[in-house]
Amino acid sequence: MRVTVALGCAASHAFRPPLPRKLPTTTRTAIDDLYTSKGVTTTTTRAAVAPPPGKSWRTKEGPQSTLIAGGGPAGLLTAIAFAKRGWTNIRVVDRLREPYDPGDELIWSDAARFYLVGLGLRGQTALTELGAWDTVQSYCAEVVGRKDWAPGAGPDEGVERIFTDRPVSTQVIARDRMQGALYKVAKEKYGSQINFDWETEVDVEDDDVTLTKGATEEVLRPSLIVGADGTARTVAMALEENDRRVRIKRYDDDNCRVFKTVPLDLPEGWRGDVNYSTRSKGGRMNFDALPSDAENRRYCGVLLLREGDALAQEDSSPDELRALMKECLPQFEPFVNDENLNNIAKKPASRLPGFRYVGPRIHKADRVVLLGDAIHTVKPYFGLGANSAFEDVTSLDKCLDEHDNGADALKAFSRARAPEAKALVQISRGFDRPGFRGFVSFILPIILDSIFHAKFPKVFGPNTIASLQRRDTFVRVRWNKRRDRLLQVAVLGSGLYLAASSVRLLARLALSTPAARRTSLIGAAAVAVAGLAAKALSFFERGMAPADVLTKTNSSPVANSNEDFVTN
Structure with missing residues (x-):
């Protein structure tokens, strides 16, 4: 059975600017019919096939061809890890546009436009091992502590803690900016080894991969397929159809929350390197703010609400939102002007991802392997999504070092990371029960x-x-x-x-x-x-x-x- 799913993670791209309308995801026949009806000819090409089964590629030389499904942070870091090993003919495919320049301050000055990521010890260690940390860190804002207001506390009653006993301080960066930084590393260091196909749909059936970009359709059979396409799980669902040992475990969300982002420009006297947080009595609202530009004390706050809350709806009342902020966020309400307040009330809320994991296997022979959010998705309460995804990449890299052929390396990786994915999701879900x-x-x-x-x-x-x-x-x-x-x-x-x-x-x-x-x-x-x-x-x-x-x-x-x- 053919599985066709658009690449990309809806939650991860919650604040990506609107993109041009793409061709709907359909089967190949429907695509042909669509273009024929418009007088467009679909061009299909078939790439060279992989070596015959039984002759597993050697990890030192690398596979003859590698396809990475997903050009997000995990997919790009995987491409960097492979290229760093000396592998060539690496191809990264994603349905979304080419990442923005991480140095374009005009783009990143809108604090509430992009989703913020906190990189801790796990993520920083992985990026350092693969030579990408210096570039990513240059675009980060450091967080050295936390200032918290208990429910009902006044503006002057917040408790500040500065952490001095940690091996690293948390570094905060917009998720899309981190993607841009990794894209920059991949192009500048390994541009001759990695090819990129943006705005391209992918369709996986058995060992065949069909790429569709506009009117052009390409069928290929890579030696290695890496499923790093986040919660879309294009590759994972294709494996689930054909291998009973690959199963996607989905949990019902019995504590559904949604969120809206709140831009904050803090005045003089406020620190720009701490996490600010508070919440209301009764659990109606939680609010956390992290720096997007520490030097200018520019923050992005996240207003977390219950799904049915009146203020979580699109085109909700600005007056009610102002009243809620005065009651529950008196320390931050003066810094939200009427224009921003109206925009917050007008926009729809974004949903948090659900809890899912893949197991007990996350690979197929020496041909397919899954990592990142494709194998473990958690609600982003404790900064473990991107950090554990990067840890997946370094774990795969170590398995490639420790085994001579691809089949053994992927099997070892599956044994190491599939139980980790399950444990991470189950532990995290335990934090979220109502x-x-x-x-x-x-x-x-x-x-x-x-x-x-x-x-x-x-x-x-x-x-x-x-x-x-x-x-x-x-x-x-x-x-x-x-x-x-x-x-x-x-x-x-x-x-x-x-x-x-x-x-x-x-x-x-x-x-x-x-x-x-x-x-x-x-x-x-x-x-x-x-x-x-x-x-x-x-x-x-x-x-x-x-x-x-x-x-x-x-x-x-x-x-x-x-x-x-x-x-x-």
């Missing part, structure tokens, strides 16, 4: 971690959010937290048992009848359970955000350093 399920899967574990890590730091690790920001694998983080939960239950159970034994002993000494002793024991147990429940529930508020939980549990600066909130 109501009581969210309390059990997210809030209660953070409360327990804050207590036990503070008392026994050598035995119990920090909370999951802090652990994810380290270089440890996602599988290892999940295993460590499961171990911590078992130990915490054992400690709490032992404590209750000792307390019950003490009460029983005292009851025997003080009370003469068995009935009185049973009543005393049951009463003491009820008091203990009620005390623990009251302690846990004291942290809970309806709709509370991650920052609320971390603040209430008095987490350490490292554990509270989630300035990547609402960045990907």
